[in-house]
Amino acid sequence: MRWSLPTVAVAPDLKPNFWDLALIPVIFAVLALLAYGGAQMTTPYDVGEKLALSLDPTNLPYYLLRSALRMAAALLASLVFTLVYATLAAKVPALEKVLIPILDILQSIPILGFLSITVTGFIALFPGNLLGVECAAIFAIFTSQAWNMAFSLYSSLKTVPNDLIEASDMFHLSSWQRYWRLELPWAVPGLVWNMMMSVSGGWFFVVASEAISVSGQSITLPGVGSYIALAIAEKDLGAIGWAILAVLGGIVVYDQLMFRPLVAWADKFKVDSLPGEQAPESWLLTMMQRGRFFRFIAKLPLAGWDLFTGMLRSRDDDSLFHRAPGPRVILPAWMDKAWDALLIIAALAGLVQVALFINGAVGLAEIGQVILYGLATTLRVVVLIALASLVWVPVGVWIGQRPLVAQNVQWIAQFLAAFPANLMFPVAVMLIVHFDLNVDVWTSPLMILGTQWYILFNVIAGASAIPQDMKDAAGNIGLSGWLKWKRFIGPAIFPSYITGAITASGGSWNASIVSELVSWGDTKLEAVGLGSYIAKATADGDFPRIALGIAVMCLFVMAFNRFLWRRLYMLAADRLRLD
Amino acid sequence: MADSPTALLDLRGVRKTFRTPERHERTVLEGVDFRLEEGEIVALLGKSGSGKSTLLRIMAGLIPANGGEVKYRGRSMTGPARGISMVFQSFALFPWLTVQENVELGLEAAGVGRTEREERANEAIDLIGLGGFESAYPKELSGGMRQRVGFARALVMRPDVLLLDEPFSALDVLTSETLREDLLELWDESKIPTKGILLVSHNIEEAVSMADRVLVFSSDPGRVRAEIRVGLPRPRDTESAAFRQIVDEVYTLMTAHVRGGAGGAQEQLTLGYRLPDTTPGKLTGLLETIAEPPFKGRADLPQLAEETELEDDALFHLFEGLRVLGLARIAAGDIFLTPLGQSFVEADDAHRKDMFAEILVKNIPLAAHIRRVLDERKDHRAPEDRFLQELQDYLTDDEAERVLETAITWGRYAEIFDYDYNAGVLMLPEEEIEELEAEKEEEAKDKAEG
Known part of the structure; x- marks a missing residue:
C-alpha cells in the first residue's frame, strides 16, 4: 500500500457569525470541565484510605462531573473495542467462530459480576493511585455498553449491500478505503442508536459501581453513586432527592449535547428515510452547521479524515487491472483445521479447570x-x-x-x-x-x-x-x-x-x-x-x-x-x- | 464488421459454475463467445435468471470465469479494469456522499489531486445534466436524477467501455426514455471518450432502439443463442415499419423454444425445471385476453405486450407458463391457444381448477413429484426442506426457493396439495386427508367383518 501526500483545504472566510458566538462559551465550558475532572482521576490513593465525601448538595455538580466523565471514558473504550472486535469478527471467518460465541456469553454475564472479579486486579495495576479503582468502575460501565455495540457493528458489516461493494470494486477502492468509505458509514445509524441505548443503560451501573465493597473493604469513588451510597448509609432522604435531581441533569446533558446531535447527524447515513418519518433534529447540530467559524473548525478534522481514510490506496496503481479486496480473510484449509483443533482443546482444558476450581473450593x-x-x-x-x-x-x-x-x-x-x-x-x-x-x-x-x-x-x-x-x-x-x-x-x-x-x-x-x-x-x-x-x-x-x-x-x-x-x-x- | 485485431472485450468459451451447498456444480454460463468492438453498442437480451448479469460481472472483472478466456484490450482480465465503468440497476450510490462526492469517489481512489478531481467531476456533472445538484444527497433526488449521478460517476473515469446493467429498468417509462436519449446523444456526437457500450436489458424495444447488435441469451445454461444487427441510423423512429419488424423478429427469437432431441419430439422437463415466475391468476387472465377480441385466439406478441401493458420479462414468464402447461403455443412471433387452452377458457371456475390439477401433474415433474411423495407418506405431510434440497441440485438457493414457492402457489390453486407456512410443511389438502382416513376406517371395518 502507498501513502499519499496530504491535500488540505482552507476556508477563506473565518469571520465568526452569531451562531458561533452563542456556541463558543458552551464549547469552552465543556473543555474546562473535562480537563479539571480528568486531573482529579489520578490522585494518589492507598487501599483502605477513606475518601472524603460530603452530603452537601453543593458538591453534587462536581460529583456529577466525575460520574459523567467515567461514562464518557467507558463509552470511548466501548467504541474502540467495538471497532476492533466487530471488524475482526466480520472479516476473518477463523476468528468469527470464536469471537461471536464469546460475545454471546459476555452479553449474558451479569455486569456487576465483572466488577467483582476485576476490581482487585485493577487496583494492583496502579498501586498507590486512585486510577486503579477508577479503571475498575469504568470497566464495569464499559461492560454494560460494549457488547450490543459490537453486535450492531458486526451485523451491519455483514449486511453491506452487494451493489455498493461492487461499485467500490469498480472504482478500485482498496480494502482500507472500502472500510472507511463504505462499510463503516453503512454501520453508523445502527451504531449510534446502540451507543444511545448503551449510555441509557449505563447510568444504572455508574451508580452501582462507584461504591464497591471488596474483601470486606469498601472503596468509594467521588461521584453521584457514592454520594447516594453515603446518603443511604446515613438515612438522608433529602440528599437522595438531590442525587436524583443531579442524575436527571446528567441524563439531559448527555441527551442534548451528545445524542441529539449524533442521531441527527447519523440520519444522513441512512439509505432511505421512510415516507412520513420525521428527520431527527438537534439544536446543537443546527447551530454548529450554521456557525461560520464552526463550519471552518469542522473542516479541519474533515481534511484530516479524508487523508486518513484515503491513505492506503490499492497497490495496483500502475497496472491495468485492480485486485479487488476480498470481503474476508480466508485461511488455508490446514490452518483452519489446526485452529479448530486448538479451539476444542482450549475449550476442554478450560472446562476441566473450571470444574476443578469450583469443585475444590465450593x-x-x-x-x-x-x-x-x-x-x-x-x-x-x-x-x-x-x-x-x-x-x-x-x-x-x-x-x-x-x-x-x-x-x-x-x-x-x-x-x-x-x-x-x-x-x-x-x-x-x-x-x-x-x-x-x-x-x-x-x-x-x-x-x-x-x-x-x-x-x-x-x-x-x-x-x-x-x-x-x-x-x-x-x-x-x-x-x-x-x-x-x-x-x-x-x-x-x-x-x-x-x-x-x-x-x-x-x-x-x-x-x-x-x-x-x-x-x-x-x-x-x-x-x-x-x-x-x-x-x-x-x-x-x-x-x-x-x-x-x-x-x-x-x-x-x-x-x-x-x-x-x-x-x-x-x-x-x-x-x-x-x- | 471486420474484426479488428484486438477487440475492446473478447470472450471465448466462457464458462461459469457455482457450487450448491451439497457440492453439486451448477452451470450458469457455458461456451459463451462474445466480442465488443470499438465504436459499437451491443445489447444483451435475456430472461431474468438467464445468467446475463453474471456475464456482465465477468466482463467487469468483478467475478472470475471458471473456464474460457476473458480479455480486455488483448490482456487477460484479472480484476476490475482501469477503463471499464459500470452503471447499476439499483444506482448503487453512497447515500452519505453528496452528488459531487459520489462522482469524485473513483478519482479519489485513483489518487487524483483535489483540484483536478473537482474539475473533472464538474465537467461530468454538467455533461449529464446534473448542474446545480452538486451538493445534494442522493436521497433528495428522484430516481431519474439518481441514475444520472450513476452515469456521471461512471463517465468521470473516462472509460473505454461502459457496462450498463439494466440501468433504466428501475425508472418510469418517460424518465428512462429521456435518459436513454441523452446518453445516445453524448455517444453519437462523441462527447464522451467511451469506445464501446454493453447494455444488459430485458426490454426488447429499449435494446432495439439503442444497440447496433442485439444478442439473445438463452438460459440453463446461459449462452448466446442468436444475434441480430440493427442497421438503422440513430435516433430511431420506434413507430417505423423497419423498427417494428426488428422488434417482431427479436420477440420471435426470445420466445422460440430450443427443444432437445430431434424433430420437435415432446420435450422432457426435469425436476429442476425453472418454473416461470407467475401465478395461475395471471395465466388465466392472459389466456382470456388472447381468447377475446381483438385477438380471438391468436395474438401478435408486440401487440399483446402493448395491450396488456406488461413488462417484457413478466410477459415471457407468462408465455413460458402457458407453453409448458400446453395451453398455448408460440410460432412466428404469434401466440395462439391450443384446443386445451380453448376449452380451459370456456370452462367455469371449478372445472378450470380440475383441468389445471390434471395438467399440472401431467406436465410439471416437480408438482407430480410433490404429490407422489405426499400420497406415499403415512401422514401425508412432508417438510419443504426436503424438496428444497432436491431443487438445490439444479438451482441456486434463491432460485430453488423461488421455484418451490411458485410450485406451491400453483399446487394450492389446483388443490392438489396444501402448505403450512408456520411449520414449513407441505401436505395433502385437509378434505382429501379426511376422505382417505374415512376410507381406511371402512376398509378396517370390512376386514374385521370379513
Whole structure:
C-alpha cells in the first residue's frame, strides 16, 4: 500500500457569525470541565484510605462531573473495542467462530459480576493511585455498553449491500478505503442508536459501581453513586432527592449535547428515510452547521479524515487491472483445521479447570443449591415481566394510538429507562420494613423498576407504527373487545413488544444482584436468590463463589435467550412484520 | 464488421459454475463467445435468471470465469479494469456522499489531486445534466436524477467501455426514455471518450432502439443463442415499419423454444425445471385476453405486450407458463391457444381448477413429484426442506426457493396439495386427508367383518 501526500483545504472566510458566538462559551465550558475532572482521576490513593465525601448538595455538580466523565471514558473504550472486535469478527471467518460465541456469553454475564472479579486486579495495576479503582468502575460501565455495540457493528458489516461493494470494486477502492468509505458509514445509524441505548443503560451501573465493597473493604469513588451510597448509609432522604435531581441533569446533558446531535447527524447515513418519518433534529447540530467559524473548525478534522481514510490506496496503481479486496480473510484449509483443533482443546482444558476450581473450593452440594437460587430468581424475572406486560402493554397501546400524547410520553419513558432505578431502592426498604412485608416477595419488584420502561416505550413505538388504513379496516369490519386484541392489536405490536421484553428481561437479571440485597442505614434486607448470592460473595471477596454464581446466572440467561426469546423473536420477525 | 485485431472485450468459451451447498456444480454460463468492438453498442437480451448479469460481472472483472478466456484490450482480465465503468440497476450510490462526492469517489481512489478531481467531476456533472445538484444527497433526488449521478460517476473515469446493467429498468417509462436519449446523444456526437457500450436489458424495444447488435441469451445454461444487427441510423423512429419488424423478429427469437432431441419430439422437463415466475391468476387472465377480441385466439406478441401493458420479462414468464402447461403455443412471433387452452377458457371456475390439477401433474415433474411423495407418506405431510434440497441440485438457493414457492402457489390453486407456512410443511389438502382416513376406517371395518 502507498501513502499519499496530504491535500488540505482552507476556508477563506473565518469571520465568526452569531451562531458561533452563542456556541463558543458552551464549547469552552465543556473543555474546562473535562480537563479539571480528568486531573482529579489520578490522585494518589492507598487501599483502605477513606475518601472524603460530603452530603452537601453543593458538591453534587462536581460529583456529577466525575460520574459523567467515567461514562464518557467507558463509552470511548466501548467504541474502540467495538471497532476492533466487530471488524475482526466480520472479516476473518477463523476468528468469527470464536469471537461471536464469546460475545454471546459476555452479553449474558451479569455486569456487576465483572466488577467483582476485576476490581482487585485493577487496583494492583496502579498501586498507590486512585486510577486503579477508577479503571475498575469504568470497566464495569464499559461492560454494560460494549457488547450490543459490537453486535450492531458486526451485523451491519455483514449486511453491506452487494451493489455498493461492487461499485467500490469498480472504482478500485482498496480494502482500507472500502472500510472507511463504505462499510463503516453503512454501520453508523445502527451504531449510534446502540451507543444511545448503551449510555441509557449505563447510568444504572455508574451508580452501582462507584461504591464497591471488596474483601470486606469498601472503596468509594467521588461521584453521584457514592454520594447516594453515603446518603443511604446515613438515612438522608433529602440528599437522595438531590442525587436524583443531579442524575436527571446528567441524563439531559448527555441527551442534548451528545445524542441529539449524533442521531441527527447519523440520519444522513441512512439509505432511505421512510415516507412520513420525521428527520431527527438537534439544536446543537443546527447551530454548529450554521456557525461560520464552526463550519471552518469542522473542516479541519474533515481534511484530516479524508487523508486518513484515503491513505492506503490499492497497490495496483500502475497496472491495468485492480485486485479487488476480498470481503474476508480466508485461511488455508490446514490452518483452519489446526485452529479448530486448538479451539476444542482450549475449550476442554478450560472446562476441566473450571470444574476443578469450583469443585475444590465450593463442593458439588453447593452447586445444586446455587442452581435452586437461580430458579428462584428466574421465577421472579418471569412473574415480573408478565406483570409489567399486563400493565404496560394496554397503557402503551392506548398512548400509541394518540400521536400527540405518544410524542411526549415516548420521551419520558426513554428517560425513565435511563434513570438508575437503584436510587429508589431505599424507599422500598423503608416501606417493606414499615409494613413488615415478606422480603422474598416484596424486594422482587425492585428488579423491574428500571427495566419495565423498555416494554412501555417499545409498545408505544409499535402501536404508533400501525398503519392508519389497518386501523380503519379493523373499525370497518367492526372488530372490538377481545377479538380486536387477539386478531389485530396483539399481533401488530408483538414484534416491538418482544424487543422491549428482551431488553427488560436482560436488565432484570442484571438488576437482581443489587435488588435482592438492599439496605437502608443498618437495615439489610436479603431475598433468597442468585443475585443476593453473588452480592454476598462479592462483599466477602469469595472468588470461587463469585465465579460460580456468575457462571450459573450466565447459563440461565443464555438458556432463557436461546429457548424463549430468540424463538419468539424469529416468530415475530418472520410472521408479524407490518410490511 | 471486420474484426479488428484486438477487440475492446473478447470472450471465448466462457464458462461459469457455482457450487450448491451439497457440492453439486451448477452451470450458469457455458461456451459463451462474445466480442465488443470499438465504436459499437451491443445489447444483451435475456430472461431474468438467464445468467446475463453474471456475464456482465465477468466482463467487469468483478467475478472470475471458471473456464474460457476473458480479455480486455488483448490482456487477460484479472480484476476490475482501469477503463471499464459500470452503471447499476439499483444506482448503487453512497447515500452519505453528496452528488459531487459520489462522482469524485473513483478519482479519489485513483489518487487524483483535489483540484483536478473537482474539475473533472464538474465537467461530468454538467455533461449529464446534473448542474446545480452538486451538493445534494442522493436521497433528495428522484430516481431519474439518481441514475444520472450513476452515469456521471461512471463517465468521470473516462472509460473505454461502459457496462450498463439494466440501468433504466428501475425508472418510469418517460424518465428512462429521456435518459436513454441523452446518453445516445453524448455517444453519437462523441462527447464522451467511451469506445464501446454493453447494455444488459430485458426490454426488447429499449435494446432495439439503442444497440447496433442485439444478442439473445438463452438460459440453463446461459449462452448466446442468436444475434441480430440493427442497421438503422440513430435516433430511431420506434413507430417505423423497419423498427417494428426488428422488434417482431427479436420477440420471435426470445420466445422460440430450443427443444432437445430431434424433430420437435415432446420435450422432457426435469425436476429442476425453472418454473416461470407467475401465478395461475395471471395465466388465466392472459389466456382470456388472447381468447377475446381483438385477438380471438391468436395474438401478435408486440401487440399483446402493448395491450396488456406488461413488462417484457413478466410477459415471457407468462408465455413460458402457458407453453409448458400446453395451453398455448408460440410460432412466428404469434401466440395462439391450443384446443386445451380453448376449452380451459370456456370452462367455469371449478372445472378450470380440475383441468389445471390434471395438467399440472401431467406436465410439471416437480408438482407430480410433490404429490407422489405426499400420497406415499403415512401422514401425508412432508417438510419443504426436503424438496428444497432436491431443487438445490439444479438451482441456486434463491432460485430453488423461488421455484418451490411458485410450485406451491400453483399446487394450492389446483388443490392438489396444501402448505403450512408456520411449520414449513407441505401436505395433502385437509378434505382429501379426511376422505382417505374415512376410507381406511371402512376398509378396517370390512376386514374385521370379513
